[in-house]
Amino acid sequence: MARRKPSPHIVKSREAAEGTMAELAAISRKLTVLTAEMNEEIAAAKARYDKASLPLIARREELEGGLAAFAILNREELFADGRKSLDLGFGVIGFRLSTSIVQKSGITSEMTLEKLRQFKMLEGIRTKESVNKDAMADWTDERLATVGLCRRKTDSFFWEAKEEDLPSA
Numbered sequence: 001m002a003r004r005k006p007s008p009h010i011v012k013s014r015e016a017a018e019g020t021m022a023e024l025a026a027i028s029r030k031l032t033v034l035t036a037e038m039n040e041e042i043a044a045a046k047a048r049y050d051k052a053s054l055p056l057i058a059r060r061e062e063l064e065g066g067l068a069a070f071a072i073l074n075r076e077e078l079f080a081d082g083r084k085s086l087d088l089g090f091g092v093i094g095f096r097l098s099t100s101i102v103q104k105s106g107i108t109s110e111m112t113l114e115k116l117r118q119f120k121m122l123e124g125i126r127t128k129e130s131v132n133k134d135a136m137a138d139w140t141d142e143r144l145a146t147v148g149l150c151r152r153k154t155d156s157f158f159w160e161a162k163e164e165d166l167p168s169a
Contacts (some may be wrong), residue, residue, distance in 0.1 A: 045088065075095070079095065
């Protein structure tokens with residue numbers, strides 16, 4: 001696709017600014033309508049998908065359960081000689097050994113955290129640190145400078161269409 005360099009829209013008078021604002025408002029209304037239509041189409045597509053897929057998902061879960069029960073009941077025969085998987089032509093079934101770390105019965109996460117701190121096993125504690133600029137909003141400029149921060153003010157242009165005063169597009 002060829003590159004384009006857009007030419008800027010130049011506003012030379014208040015009347016031109018009002019006309020530009022009217023066009024921006026009209027475009028905003030049209031985009032709002034298009035977005036609403038798009039969302040309705042997406043919702044309808046999701047509803048069609050749900051209607052078509054729910055019976056298939058239910059059947060898949062039923063088949064998975066039956067296949068799992070078969071594999072569990074016939075585990076010694078199907079997975080003899082230490083095999084972990086079995087090729088059935090259309091796919092593979094098997095068992096995977098996995099390890100996870102879990103709380104012992106009667107031990108809470110708080111108790112575990114306390115023990116980790118007590119024995120100085122801090123690598124077992126997950127912490128996420130970040131700069132809290134909201135807490136620093138009331139700090140003086142000198143205090144901010146102490147930690148390598150400063151206050152920056154920006155004056156940003158904005159526009160807002162008065163939709164109630166404009167005729168609909």
